[in-house]
Amino acid sequence: MSTARTEGNIAAMPSSLSRRRFLGYSALGSAAALGLTTIGVPSASAAARRDSARAVVIGTGYGAAVTALRLGEAGIQTVMLEMGRLWETHAGDNVFSGMLKPDKRSMWLKERTQMPLASFLWIDINRKIERYTGVLDRVDHGDMSVYVGRGVGGGSLVNGAMAVTPRRSYFEEILPQVDAAEMYRTYFPMANAALGVNDIDPDWFETCSSYQYARVSRKHAAKAGLDTTFVPSVYDFDYMKREEAGEVPRSALGGEVIYGNNHGKRSLDKTYLAAALGTGNVTIRSLHEVKAIRRAEDGGYVLTVDRLDDTGGVTATTELATRYLFLGAGSLGSTELLLRARDTGTLPDLGAEVGQGWGTNGNVMLGRANHVWDLTGALQSGMPALGIDAWDDPVHPVFAEIAPMPAGVELWASLYLAITKNPERGHFTYDHATDSARLRWRAEQGQGSIDSAKALFDRVNRANRTIYRSDLFGDTRKFENRFTYHPLGGLVLGEATDNYGRVRGYPNLYVTDGSLIPGSTGVNPFVTITALAERNMDRILAEDL
The missing domain is CATH 3.50.50.60 (FAD/NAD(P)-binding domain)
Incomplete structure (x- = not known):
């Protein structure tokens, strides 16, 4: 082995x-x-x-x-x-390539990487690669692209490890025919145990360098009157502690997220x-x-x-x-x-x-520009451990992952993947000419998700006198909902x-x-x-x- x-x-x-x-x-x-x-x-x-x-x-x-x-x-x-x-x-190296220096292992049959975060200061940060059966695929369907994992383990190889049990009230809303009492009594606990879900040490979270970026976003959310919550994970948080201490090879702390994870996950x-x-x-x-x-x-x-x-x-x-x-x-x-x-x-x-x-699970990505005194840290864990929980908002319910930007340098930026409650649904049709299913989803169907994310983060920006980043998604848009991970x-x-x-x-x-x-x-x-x-x-x- x-x-x-x-x-x-x-x-x-x-x-x-x-x-x-x-x-x-x-x-x-x-x-x-x-x-x-x-x-x-x-x-x-x-x-x-x-x-x-x-x-x-x-x-x-x-x-x-x-x-x-x-x-x-x-x-x-x-x-x-x-x-x-x-x-x-791979050739005496780790199993997966890192995010900062991707190689052919990164993408499925692509000649160029296709990251959700496509640019920084409007500079293209994607890289040319060799065509190969890599671990992450982006499947394009007109107005919507879908990220999926390729390999033994599927999406578990490329996700952020956030192991979240949905609110029971919302589960009952989306799947009313399923016995929720049985699910929450038996099957959710069974799944969490078999997946190896664990929780972060809250004391370590308050002092570590790895989650300085999350603590900054928590402070900004609190100033806007918003609550945050810790998120369970299938990343081994004890291993992450040892990563930061320099005792084991770095993985979550080595910029490994979307192209696979070599240790700890x-x-x-x-x-x-x-x-x-x-x-x-x-x-x-x-x-x-x-x-x-x-x-x-x-x-x-x-x-x-x-x-x-x-x-x-x-x-x-x-x-x-x-x-x-x-x-x-x-x-x-x-x-x-x-x-x-x-x-x-x-x-x-x-x-x-x-x-x-x-549906897209209401996915919207966005970034905020922080003040120079609000350092998010050069060392950032690639595995999110905190979210802004505004799901109780009666008009714009949102659960927003506080996401990393693990570039290895200070960026003065906060990134989020917002999950919104969007009732819009797409459908698939079969295209005989290409022998493939084609997704029918229009860009305007995602506007409700953008509206919800904007309502939440307008509050955060007003309370902290900050602004949105408009340089992260390959053009000048502030909200990116042309893709989904879910x-x-x-x-x-x-x-x-x-x-x-x-x-x-x-x-x-x-x-x-x-x-x-x-x-x-x-x-x-x-x-x-x-x-x-x-x-x-x-x-x-x-x-x-």
Whole structure:
């Protein structure tokens, strides 16, 4: 197992390391060291070389990882298909490239980086890179672009680790058909425990250099009469303490955020996926992209799968048959697969609800210029730990992450990713000419999110006599809502599926990811996706398998 991978994972693992998780984690390390695209313990890997499996899970993100673990625990031979790679040590370097000096590992099949923060003082800060199957993808759909993670672990590889349970009242509003008492009593605690969620030491927060930027924003918010709240994380805060003390390699404090994290972060390959592999019943095939689904004569499903090389080229096309099929490819991926199946006639009985109910989680990014005496610090943790909580505002509810700008120098700037309550929804259509799903979202649909973010931060600016930055997003705009990190919807629970993710009209076909959630959670959504998958799998395993 590689040194870089071992060191980071040991730091990130929960203290109660189970034998199952150790076995699965060893399988991941061995596969990475050998450059394998089939990952599993020996018995599972041998079984997975067949062209059929009892269960197939498409994707390796949050919902997919939950699904695979619970199937594996139930003794069901399961194959996971992941279009991204298993991330391994790169030429004696760390697994992932840093944000300040990105290389080909940073972006999925791009020749230039595409950061959400596109400029500083109107100077383009993106960089030319080699085309490669990198870890972060930006999928462009006209007025909206969507960031997604590519690799074994999906979005867990590239997010800011903010593990937030939504307010119960809002959860009940967006998913009224789900028993909220059961979710908050059983499934949210289960998800948080399995993900390795932890809380920052509040005493350390007050004195460390890593969160000076957050303390400045907290002071500015308080002056405007606004509350802030600590945010739980799947980044190991004890490891972060040691980073600042100079005892371990820096990761969160080394400018590692959107292009992957080398140490300290409890991404899914260290938690759910490791445990799933350790059951001995789950195998992951990386660099395998599912292109089509059709119904088999026996009532099962047959997948058309492209095998990819390091530059995204197709080296082979194969078929894989399964009895039970679980879609966990995310809001974009799962929705596209079912739209293609419906509109090309391979699954013609799929309903009009497929492709509907998509939203951005109300994402808006903005920056503020601080006074010269309000230093945000040259050392900034890439993992946010504080948010401005104005969700109770009756007109403009907002939860705003206090985000870092880890440039290694003082910038006198504060950055935020605001999550707003925006009822606008987009939808997908299938484009036969490009064989792809196209998102239908108009720029004006995001104006309500901008209005809410502006109402909140106008208060902050007035109270502190500060102004917005207009140099951060490639032009002169002060609010950036042309992208989202939190795509949700497309296969909404209770509409495209039943109330447990079963696709209507097609037995043994399931959805298990963020496409089930109708466009909004009010917070970072991955804990909700994980908990909902746990709840759904409980019922599916009991009744279907």
